[in-house]
Amino acid sequence: MTIQDDRGAAALARAHGLFNIAGGLWPLLHLPSFERVFGAKTDRWLERTVAGLLVGIGWTQVRAASVPGGADHARRLGMATAAALLAVDLVYVPTGRIRPVYLLDAAAEAMWLRAWRARAVRPEPPSTRAGSVFAAAAALAAGCATGAALATRMLRRRPDFGDSELTRARYLRHPAAR
Numbered sequence: 294m295t296i297q298d299d300r301g302a303a304a305l306a307r308a309h310g311l312f313n314i315a316g317g318l319w320p321l322l323h324l325p326s327f328e329r330v331f332g333a334k335t336d337r338w339l340e341r342t343v344a345g346l347l348v349g350i351g352w353t354q355v356r357a358a359s360v361p362g363g364a365d366h367a368r369r370l371g372m373a374t375a376a377a378l379l380a381v382d383l384v385y386v387p388t389g390r391i392r393p394v395y396l397l398d399a400a401a402e403a404m405w406l407r408a409w410r411a412r413a414v415r416p417e418p419p420s421t422r423a424g425s426v427f428a429a430a431a432a433l434a435a436g437c438a439t440g441a442a443l444a445t446r447m448l449r450r451r452p453d454f455g456d457s458e459l460t461r462a463r464y465l466r467h468p469a470a471r
Contacts, residue, residue, distance in 0.1 A: 302412050303358040306367035309405055310354030313374065316398075317347030332392045350374050368409050375405040 320327040321344045324337075334340045354371055357363030382399035385391045 299361075299364055302364035302368065305408055305412055306354045306358035306364055306371065309371045309375075309408075310351040310356075310358070310367070312401070312405070313347045313351030313354065313371075315351075317344040317349075317351060320344045321348070331394060347374075364412075368412065372406060372409050375402040375409070378402045379406065 320340055324340075328334065350370060354367040357367040357370070360366075379399050379402035382391070382395045382402065386393055386395050386399070
């Protein structure tokens with residue numbers, strides 16, 4: 294499948310890339326507010342690794358948007374990232390490993406998958422091209438607005454979000470091999 298409208302696909306790639314960059318920068322720049330909303334993590338190195346990967350993926354999507362044929366690359370990268378994050382959200386929220394607030398991220402990731410899927414189907418008439426760009430912009434704005442509103446609400450409460458036993462990482466620490 295190829296992207297039929299390079300301008301619309303490029304706009305979608307930029308929007309999704311900026312969304313991923315914003316999602317990755319938040320825990321890197323202000324971890325306390327991120328953890329107030331999404332819960333404290335036991336493995337900070339893993340949290341920072343995922344954040345760094347999201348920034349790198351987003352940057353790659355933004356840059357690919359300006360390269361001929363780059364929209365196909367940005368689409369594959371965007372769909373793989375959105376699918377992986379959606380799967381994690383939908384698997385680990387019901388088990389109690391991550392907070393239900395991750396369902397908002399699941400909704401955003403599902404919107405990105407839908408937006409990319411819509412870009413990959415047969416050519417559309419010229420009258421609907423602007424609608425695709427609008428849909429991508431709306432998905433970006435909705436994700437950012439939802440995250441900001443939720444973060445503001447959670448930060449105003451200021452309770453101590455002690456993690457339950459279910460949200461703590463469960464693994465055995467093995468003594469270092471000597």
